[in-house]
Every structure is written in C-alpha cells, then in structure tokens.
Amino acid sequence: MTGFRQAQSPDAQSPGTEAHGNHTATLSMQQALNRALDEVLAENPKAVILGEDCGRLGGVFRITDGLQSKHGENRVFDTPLAESGILGMSVGLAMAGFHPIPEVQFDGFAYPAINQIVCQIARMNYRSRGKLPMPITLRVPSFGGIRAPEHHGESLEALFAHVPGLKVVSPSNPHEAYHLLKYAATRPDPVIFMEPKSRYWQKGDVDFSTADAPGTGSPTGAKVMREGRHLTLVAWGAMVSRCLQVAELAAEDGIDVEVLDLRWLKPIDADALVTSVRKTRRAVVVHEAPLTSGLGAEVAQLITHGCFDTLKAPVERVTGFDVPYPSGDLEDEYIPNIDRILFGIQRVLEYRRG
Amino acid sequence: MAEISFPLPDLGEGLIEATVLEWLVSPGEQVERNQPLVEVETTKSAVELPSPQAGKVVRIYGGPGDKINVGEPLIVFEVPDNTAGIVGTVPKEEAPKRRVRLSAVLDED
Amino acid sequence: MDTLPLPDDGNAAPPPTPDQLRELYSLMAAVRHLDVSAVAWQRQGIIPGYAPELGQEAAQVGSGYAVDTARDFVFPTYREMGVARAMGVDMVAYMSTHKATWHGGLYDPVKSRLAPIQAVVAGSVLHAVGWAHGQTLEQNDGVALAYLGDGASSQGDVHEAMNFAAVMKAPVVFFVQNNGWAISVPTERQVAGGSVAARAAGYGIPGVQVDGNDVVAVLEATRRAIAHCRSGNGPVVVEAMTYRRGPHSTSDDPGRYRSLDEERSGAGEDPLRRLRRRLLDDGIADDAFFAAAQAAAAAEETSIREGIEALGPRPGSEMFGLVFQETTPALQNQAASWREESEHV
Numbered sequence: 001m002t003g004f005r006q007a008q009s010p011d012a013q014s015p016g017t018e019a020h021g022n023h024t025a026t027l028s029m030q031q032a033l034n035r036a037l038d039e040v041l042a043e044n045p046k047a048v049i050l051g052e053d054c055g056r057l058g059g060v061f062r063i064t065d066g067l068q069s070k071h072g073e074n075r076v077f078d079t080p081l082a083e084s085g086i087l088g089m090s091v092g093l094a095m096a097g098f099h100p101i102p103e104v105q106f107d108g109f110a111y112p113a114i115n116q117i118v119c120q121i122a123r124m125n126y127r128s129r130g131k132l133p134m135p136i137t138l139r140v141p142s143f144g145g146i147r148a149p150e151h152h153g154e155s156l157e158a159l160f161a162h163v164p165g166l167k168v169v170s171p172s173n174p175h176e177a178y179h180l181l182k183y184a185a186t187r188p189d190p191v192i193f194m195e196p197k198s199r200y201w202q203k204g205d206v207d208f209s210t211a212d213a214p215g216t217g218s219p220t221g222a223k224v225m226r227e228g229r230h231l232t233l234v235a236w237g238a239m240v241s242r243c244l245q246v247a248e249l250a251a252e253d254g255i256d257v258e259v260l261d262l263r264w265l266k267p268i269d270a271d272a273l274v275t276s277v278r279k280t281r282r283a284v285v286v287h288e289a290p291l292t293s294g295l296g297a298e299v300a301q302l303i304t305h306g307c308f309d310t311l312k313a314p315v316e317r318v319t320g321f322d323v324p325y326p327s328g329d330l331e332d333e334y335i336p337n338i339d340r341i342l343f344g345i346q347r348v349l350e351y352r353r354g
Numbered sequence: 355m356a357e358i359s360f361p362l363p364d365l366g367e368g369l370i371e372a373t374v375l376e377w378l379v380s381p382g383e384q385v386e387r388n389q390p391l392v393e394v395e396t397t398k399s400a401v402e403l404p405s406p407q408a409g410k411v412v413r414i415y416g417g418p419g420d421k422i423n424v425g426e427p428l429i430v431f432e433v434p435d436n437t438a439g440i441v442g443t444v445p446k447e448e449a450p451k452r453r454v455r456l457s458a459v460l461d462e463d
Numbered sequence: 464m465d466t467l468p469l470p471d472d473g474n475a476a477p478p479p480t481p482d483q484l485r486e487l488y489s490l491m492a493a494v495r496h497l498d499v500s501a502v503a504w505q506r507q508g509i510i511p512g513y514a515p516e517l518g519q520e521a522a523q524v525g526s527g528y529a530v531d532t533a534r535d536f537v538f539p540t541y542r543e544m545g546v547a548r549a550m551g552v553d554m555v556a557y558m559s560t561h562k563a564t565w566h567g568g569l570y571d572p573v574k575s576r577l578a579p580i581q582a583v584v585a586g587s588v589l590h591a592v593g594w595a596h597g598q599t600l601e602q603n604d605g606v607a608l609a610y611l612g613d614g615a616s617s618q619g620d621v622h623e624a625m626n627f628a629a630v631m632k633a634p635v636v637f638f639v640q641n642n643g644w645a646i647s648v649p650t651e652r653q654v655a656g657g658s659v660a661a662r663a664a665g666y667g668i669p670g671v672q673v674d675g676n677d678v679v680a681v682l683e684a685t686r687r688a689i690a691h692c693r694s695g696n697g698p699v700v701v702e703a704m705t706y707r708r709g710p711h712s713t714s715d716d717p718g719r720y721r722s723l724d725e726e727r728s729g730a731g732e733d734p735l736r737r738l739r740r741r742l743l744d745d746g747i748a749d750d751a752f753f754a755a756a757q758a759a760a761a762a763e764e765t766s767i768r769e770g771i772e773a774l775g776p777r778p779g780s781e782m783f784g785l786v787f788q789e790t791t792p793a794l795q796n797q798a799a800s801w802r803e804e805s806e807h808v
Binding site: 003004005006028053060061062105141145146147148149152197198200201202230245246248249250253254255328338339342343345346349350 | 358359360361363364403406407436437438439440441442443444445447450451452453454455456457458460
C-alpha cells in the first residue's frame, strides 16, 4: 500500500498573514523563529542547524519545521541523543569555520551539556587569543508554564550569565524573536538564545523591515514595552507579557507602570535600566527563576548603583522560589502570578524612608 | 480547530477505486493513529485501512457499497490549531484575574 | 549474539510454570489496557500528557517480573509503566506523574524498590552502578536493574556506567529496550553498529540480545542476567529488541517521520497475541481465561482512573518542605510569603 497522504497540510507552520507590502506579518513565535532560521540559512552558507529531532521532525516545538527539506541534510541534521555531544561537536564545527545553531530540546537538558558550554564554548576564543572564535547560537526552549515533566520548565539565565564568555538573550514576543534570533545568529560570539516556550503559540505582528520600530534601543539593548511614570517593571521572556497585564491592572488603581523588556540578559543594558528608573524612581524586577542569586539581584544592583539618589524604595524582586521547578499542578504557585507582582508593587509604593 | 482531509490512498497495483464495506469509526469519535478506520474492497481483496492520524473524526465519505476513487476524499479529521510540543500543553490565554488592589499616596516630590 | 554464560551451577533458570505464564499474560493484558486507556485519558483531559509503551509489554513485564523486590532495586526511565505494574507498584501513585501531580510519582521508592521516575534520558544508569557497588561493599546480594533505551545509549553517561560497573564488577543489569525509535530518529541513525549489547564485549562483560516481544525469552534472559550478577560475576547488558508502536508521547505525530507501512513491518507480531497463541498451543489457557484477564484489566483500569481523577493537587507547602531534610531560613521566609500572597487563591 502506498499509504495515506494528507490532502491539505495543517496550518501550524504556514507563513502567517502577510500584509502591508510584505514588511509585516502576523506570526506565532514558532513561525517567527522558523522564518528567522530560514533566512539565516539562506544568507550564510556556513550556518548549520544540529540537534535531536530538528531535521525530519522539525524539532519538538516545530521551530525547524521544513528547514531540512528546503536547505538539505548537510545544513539541518539530526544527531544521536546526547546534548554534550551536540555542543562539543558545535565547538569543532566552529573551529572548522561554520556557524553552528545547535538546539537543546528543553532547558533542563542543557545541564548534560554544561561541561562543553562552560569549559569549552565559553573559553575557546580566549584560550586561542581570538584565533578560534565560537560563533555558536544555542537555542534553548526555556522557562515554565506548559505543565511539562521534570526538567522541561527551568530558567537557566543566571547560570549562563555567570559564565565569562557567554552572551544571553531572550525574546518576549514574535517580533523580538525574529529580530533577536537573526541578530544573535550572525554574531561572532556564543549566544544562548532562551525561547520562552509558553509563548510559542501566541501570535503577534512582526515588522521585518526594522528591528526596533515602534520601540527604542539597539538590537543589543533593553526595550521599553510600555511607558509609565510611577514604577518600572523589569522582566524578560514570558514574564514581559504578564507584566504588561499587570501594568494595565495597576492603571485601574491610578498607578502608571513602565515595562522594560530587558531582552539581553548578558550583557545587561544598564543605561536603559537607569534611564527608566531615574524617571519612575521605583522598580520591581520579575523573573521565573529562583530568587537566590537570580538575575534580579544583578538588575537590582545596577539600578541601585545608577539611581541611588532618586530611588524612593529598595528595588523589589518577585521571582520563583528557591525550590526545584514543580510539577504542573503546582506551576501556578511557583511562577510569579499577577497578585504576587501587585504585592511587590504595593510594597514599593508603601515604602517610606526611615 | 483546523480540519485535515485524507483522500483514499493508492492501494497499489494500479487499482483506481475501492468499495466501502463498513466504516469502523463515526463522526465525533476520537481515533488514534493506526486504529482501523474502514473496511474497503478492491478487485483484489478486502482490506482495513488504518488511521494515518490521531484526531477527532469530522466527516466520512461514502456508505457501504459506495465506490470511492483513489485521491478522492475519504475522511476529515479535526485537529487543534496549535500543536503542543513533544510534552506539555499549549497554555490557555485567559483574561488577567486579580485579587490585590493597589493603594498609594504618590507624593510627586 | 549471546555471551552470557549459564549460571554457575550449570543449570539455566527453570522455565516459567503454567501458573506463571498465565500471570505474565494477565500482567501484560493489564498493562496494555492501562496504556491504551491512558492515551484516551489524555484526549479526555484527565491527564495533560503520557508516554505510551504500546508494543513493549513483553520487554517490560518480562524483565520486571524477574526482579526480587526483597533484594533488588530498579532504576526506571519515564516509560516503564509495565515494569512498575509487574513489580506491584501502586499504579495510582505511579500514574500521578502523568497527571503532573509530582514529577517522580507519589509511590515510595524505598518500599517499592523502584527509583523515582526519571525524566533525564540516561539519567539514572550511573545511580544503578553506585547502588550496586553499595551492595558489594555491604556484602549484600542485591542486583540493580537499570533501564535505558536505544536513544539513551548515545549519552556519555551510559559508557561511564558500563565501564565503571565492569571495572568494579558491580552487580548491574543494564536492561536496554531497543524500541527502534528515539522520538523521530530510528535506531540505525542512533546506534552505530546497530546493537547496544555488542558494546558489552568492549567492557569485557556479557551481552545478550533477546527478542523483546517474547515475554518468556525476556524473563529467562533477565533471570540469567540477575543470577550472573548475584553470583558476583559483575554486570551484564541485556538488549531487548522491541518496537515503540505508539507515538513518543501523546502530542507526538509519528506521521511526520514514519509511514504506517514502516510501522507495520517494523513492529512484528503483537507481543500479547504472541503469548496468547503460545498459551493456547500449549493448552494452558482457554478463551474463558483470556476473557477473565481482559475483564480484570478493564476493572483495574477503572479503579486506577478513578484514583487519578480523585487525586487533587499536592499542597503548595510541599514545594518548600521537600527541598531539604534541614530547611533554611530563606526558604522558610519564602514559604511564609507564599502563604500570605498565594495560598488558597
């Protein structure tokens, strides 16, 4: 039997709704990332995608869907199941002049590759006195919120940001995803690209013509997603959209909240933090990762250092807890929810100097 | 929800049509990949066609005795617009809910 | 390939008795019914996801049945429902992992002799070596059974585990279920040389490849391997050749990477049908027995489903209380602030 063939393909990775002379389209983050990778492969013959199930299957989240059939098995290939192998092999590919774009299927499976990421990828440029750069873009579906099994909901940004020699970025919506991935995948240094998996399916307008319209900043900086006068919420990844919701709710109570999408978690755009908080004089940083030694501490220090004289209150942190990321039933207890963020804002608003 | 249609597959050896003997699933039913869908008869033999897809059956074409040509619609499935990743679920978009109200005297000094 | 010598006394383990064969069938029927039902539970919204083991019933029941839960300890992956059932683990507590109640499941790993469900591929093979070496140090005769798949065999930890165990003569059975697929990647693109058991030769330990769809063959090979370990001869690799008939998980779509024809030719004969045929041929079971086994499987599934449906979320306080044996002030503060801001919302 020759077998069934689908009469019409499901719309999961159709190109999205294009409009406005092809400069903008409404895409899910999955589609935006897929398109960015497609363009990177087309523009750079040395770019290669490798990982588990990224070829024929198109990735466990369909981010590489169709890329193997379009660009060939030499450009997009499945590896055996070994994260350390994928990242170690990426080092060798980079030494041979390629730009590897490896995928680790889930955040928690970057741990088996930590040795190669920390001891090799992050240091080869330094070790070789700049002769062996590591243009490696490691895509990691990250953070929680999808009721997945263990090791499928972790936030590793502080771990990566702490390693000298790595850069770290996380997009918050389809537009950011498209531009930040295209930018990251053309850099000569290793970038950990943390994709907020709970936002993969959310659609948004992508303006292909410019990375930053209608916002501000360079592709390497933070971005004001909502302007406000009274308090700055600092967030990244999936927490940006939650903070935008909180800002709307705060407005009902007469509090005008600015939302700053940090985007780059290393290097952090300290100027953007200081500019925003000098204006609002109050700041709350929100992240899913555990509190202790989380990136919120770094953000709070940068704000305190740059805005000490104008701050009305200590910078608050609303974060996950110092516990292993819980099973789905307890996920909503762990991830900062709207009320916990509002409590954090209230603490800052109530603060009076002693 | 999206619909996926499957036509009668080429049953091999140049056969161009088959006769429906019995449908083993009905609209509204959730079927799994490989689950027998329908028994059809060709000029050579009677065969059970297994489902190529997991999903909910929306429509079936042809009743017992009807001929269907290879390539013509046989069955339509309903599948979610968003496919979850290999594990986990697609989060539902819900309107934000709050319990906490903010109160502040903002001295704009 | 079979480099596993017979037990020291020169006699192979006795073949299963008719009672045992019927029990094996009943177990496989219960596992099959629960597995197929769990996929339906996911479609009905009772559980968020599940990793089916359809087609692996013989490999799982046959190996789990060989375990002596008074002495041995088993290290599962996330796809070992049939092993858990054959070992007599509480199945509501086991299936709770798929309801997203608690990652490792709610069963007691110490009492049940089954380590918590392991989500990291090849995550627990080295643990098995450590546990086994502990038996050597304590002069116990327990054997560790480490489950892994063809995909896991690519992980460096598997090499480390086999080498450590061989060097230290640790009593470990590395039980490989080669089910042909690691999500979308077939064994021929995963395992160079095509056999994990063949690697045993490089470590100087016995390796045996067994028909993983023949429950009796699996049981006998596992019993021999455990006996070999228990006699102080060091580790064994058993590779059960089977087939993942279902998707990798309830949200996987195998149509993207393999055809129905490939599935049919790769899967071989259904392991349940095969045992049924054998029991009939040997005259040790009749239609009434099979009907009763099926009815028992259905009743068991009903009871497990009711247990799963009745299972509420764990209290959020467990997030904080189970991190350490000795908690910290910071964690207590976070628990207090969680109670104030989130509990009972």
